[in-house]
Amino acid sequence: MFWVRRSLLVGASSRINAVRELYRKFANENTRETRGLRLLRDWLSPDQREQLDNSGYFEVCGCASRKRYRIYHVRFAPNVYEIDGVGRLKVGVCFLPTGPLVTGDVMLAQKIALETDEHRAIAVANRFSPTGDLPRWLAREAISGRSRMDAMNRRISG
Amino acid sequence: MATQIVVDHTGHTRHCFNPNDAQALASAERRFMELTGRGFTAAVRNGPGEITKVQSFDPTAEETLFFPRLVGG
Numbered sequence A: 001m002f003w004v005r006r007s008l009l010v011g012a013s014s015r016i017n018a019v020r021e022l023y024r025k026f027a028n029e030n031t032r033e034t035r036g037l038r039l040l041r042d043w044l045s046p047d048q049r050e051q052l053d054n055s056g057y058f059e060v061c062g063c064a065s066r067k068r069y070r071i072y073h074v075r076f077a078p079n080v081y082e083i084d085g086v087g088r089l090k091v092g093v094c095f096l097p098t099g100p101l102v103t104g105d106v107m108l109a110q111k112i113a114l115e116t117d118e119h120r121a122i123a124v125a126n127r128f129s130p131t132g133d134l135p136r137w138l139a140r141e142a143i144s145g146r147s148r149m150d151a152m153n154r155r156i157s158g
Numbered sequence B: 001m002a003t004q005i006v007v008d009h010t011g012h013t014r015h016c017f018n019p020n021d022a023q024a025l026a027s028a029e030r031r032f033m034e035l036t037g038r039g040f041t042a043a044v045r046n047g048p049g050e051i052t053k054v055q056s057f058d059p060t061a062e063e064t065l066f067f068p069r070l071v072g073g
Helices: A002-029 A032-043 A046-055 A103-116 A118-124 A134-157 B022-037
Strands: A057-061 A068-072 A080-083 A089-097 A126-128 B002-006 B013-017 B041-047 B050-054 B063-067 B070-072
Touching: A032 A046, A032 A103, A046 A057, A057 A103, A068 A103, A089 A103, A089 A118, A103 A118, A103 B041, A103 B050, A103 B063, A118 B070, B002 B022, B013 B022, B022 B041, B022 B063
Parallel strands: B002 B063
Antiparallel strands: A057 A068, A068 A080, A080 A089, A089 A126, A089 B070, B002 B013, B041 B050, B041 B063
């Protein structure tokens, strides 16, 4: 009798743990940040998605000037840079949508703006020179952005 | 099913509607007018990574994304 009661308790406990684990996983996959990143990935071209996964940034082509811009996956602006033919940062262009938005949504808005209405995006943007330690800082931050992407991919596939 | 995706503080909000339902279509058009009237940009996805900015409601668009007005950072 005691053994039966004990095994029932153990079974209930493992079920509770399983439900708790399932809830934790569900909650992880539905955070604001994760939802934003998932939306961004859905709207990227396959090349841009691969670039984001491998490098922590992706590149877009301005619809009017055909200039190339790099959008870094970092939490805070400035994260958009015009790049030259060999991929060096030329000038920073700082613009973003208003409101408390998550990183993925901000990056998606920046991509769409540059690809569909470059003049308007550049008109509102503040421009600055990427000097000093900024490129190094961006590379470091983008790598941690890559880690976040890897973690999200593991959660989605896991 | 067509979808309007509004980027907001929650990550985004999806509004799904049946484009063959006249009432749902009218409601989607009202949402489009209201958001663009508030300065949101509307964009339609035509294919993988191919996006077009739209100025007026497209009843045939499968997926339309709205994001708030851009400002300098």
